[in-house]
Amino acid sequence: MRNPTTNEGKLRSAQWFESDSIGGFVARSWTKNQGYPHHLYKDRPVIGICNTWSELTPCNGHFRILAESVKRGVYEAGGFPLEFPVMSLGEALMRPTTMLFRNLAAMDVEESIRANPLDGVVLLTGCDKTTPSTIMGAASVDLPTIVVSGGAMLNGKFRGRDIGSGTDVWKFNDDLRAGVMSPAEYEEAEACMSRSDGNCMTMGTASTMACMVEALGLTLPGGAAIPAPDARRKRLAHLAGNRIVEMVREELRLSQILTRQALENAIMVNAAVGGSTNLIVHLLAIAGRVGVPLALEDFDRLGSHLPLLVNLMPSGEFLMEDFYYAGGLPVVIQELKAHLHMDTITVNGKSHAENTAGAPCYNREVIASFDKPVMPAAGIAVLRGNLAEHGAIIKPSAASPHLLQHRGRAVVFEDIEHYHARVDDPDLEIDENSVMVLKGIGPVGYPGMPEAGNMSLPQKLLARGVRDVVRISDGRMSGTAFGAVVLHVSPESAIGGTLALVQDGDWIELDAPNRRLHLDVPDEELARRRAAWRPPQPRHQRGYASLYVRHVQQAHLGVDFDFLVGSSGSVVDRESHA
Secondary structure: OOOOEOOOOOEOOHHHHOOOOHHHHHHHHHHHHHOOOHHHHOOOOEEEEEEOOOOOOHHHOOHHHHHHHHHHHHHHOOOEEEEEEOOOOOOOOOOOOOHHHHHHHHHHHHHHHHHOOOOEEEEEEOOOOHHHHHHHHHHOOOOOEEEEEOOEOOOEEEOOEEEOOOHHHHHHHHHHHHOOOOHHHHHHHHHHHOOOOOEOOOOOHHHHHHHHHHHHOOOOOOOOOOOOOOHHHHHHHHHHHHHHHHHHHHOOOHHHHOOHHHHHHHHHHHHHHOOOOOHHHHHHHHHHHHOOOOOHHHHHHHHOOOOEOEOEOOOOOEOHHHHHHHOOHHHHHHHOOOOOOOOOEOOOOOEHHHHHOOOOOOOOOOEOOOOOOOEOOOOOEEEEEOOEEEEEEEOHHHOOHHHOEEEEEEEEEOOHHHHHHHOOOOOOOOOOOOEEEEOOOOOOOOOOOOOOOOOOOOHHHHHOOOOOOEEEEOOOOOOOOOOOEEEEEEOOHHHOOHHHHOOOOOEEEEEOOOOEEEEOOOHHHHHHHHHHOOOOOOOOOOHHHHHHHHHEOOHHHOOOEOOOOOOOOOOOOOOOOO
């Protein structure tokens, strides 16, 4: 493992700023046009502030202010902060899906860190993919690194009750399509939902990633749940600026924190908070960057038997603001202490046991005790069978219990366009016992594996009051979504997985308690269909999307690029000037 210092024991940045060569002159002279005095270039850790701010990423729109808090902390601790931008991934606006660009953003982060005179890094993250992409990139360089998440929005308020971003969007959309909600009410709710800085305030993917970061030990204790507008979020950023300077001096690197035990902690905490299924592909990708073996089975083995302790949407009633006031993630870690690796080191140099000792819970309605959980055995289940040879997943805590064991006839949509054209056809043969199957939304097929797996139900079912049916796809779903939704089917349909062979009327069996997903079609018939199957034509022939399709791994491996797995370290052995 490479460290941030040279063989002479000097800071990595000294190779740029303390050199007597023409390169040293250039590095100092050109950066001095920003007004930096000469003493900053000598014996001071240079801290990169990796900022995913963008006006196209509303969840991260307050990060310029957050970066200033980090800078104050870095200066106070004797460091030299230098902020730099990287590609920002905003769920609300990017098409076709931010997941298509997660690996590109990770490449941006990795190369920006390695190529520049940095001794340590602070990652400013928030919206869903900005967290895993920055961690993936930073992990492949392995400098001292700390994460500052941006925090969730304040609770939405609509007609006297709290509403949650994402979760209530799906409900309102179903109600609108069913004629239960008027267009005027729908528009009013839109203005009431997102009323402050921050990311989704449900336990969606953004908040799940914030909890993952704290469970991994990559942020200061208690950092996951502080609301974005709360002054304590800025205070955390300031303290992170203090701490990253100390981490450089201690040579505490990412690889020392991102251990197998830390990854296991994140899996178990995710089960207890009712976190997003998206954690799976992101944690698998992060593990691949640091060379820690992690498999799909680990998520079931470690998390599926654990109870749900956090009563947040989409699996419960409350929102992130309530979670923070109830005590936040330290309470959850304490409740799980008999199961977690409490001695793993975190970015402040202390263990989880030290960081969370005596953490008080102020509201047991929001954070339940281990002995009296919101729901028993609510973690993510990994399914296997002839329909998912390499695995598929389901989130039992977000599903209708009566559908977790189900047998029904398939209603097949060959791709997303076929789904939109067909789903509200009055003549569509479908009822509440059917199984909706959507093909072509996997990593290769879309491309990018969008959050389209939680298909909206046909209008005629909604009008009858039906709000959940079994749905199966090779795509993902938003962490804010809910339902009996089978996701991440691997291998995906676009590369010839059995999902590609499903036809209307086929019987499909879902048995979540026994981890089974089966297409009840004779092997001989499947062989006949496979022989006749032809792969879809690629949608992109050039550019990044073409590169993505050629090199992306399947869902059970984390959807990273095959050539990005592993690490190149922090050494750059050639200079830019003679």
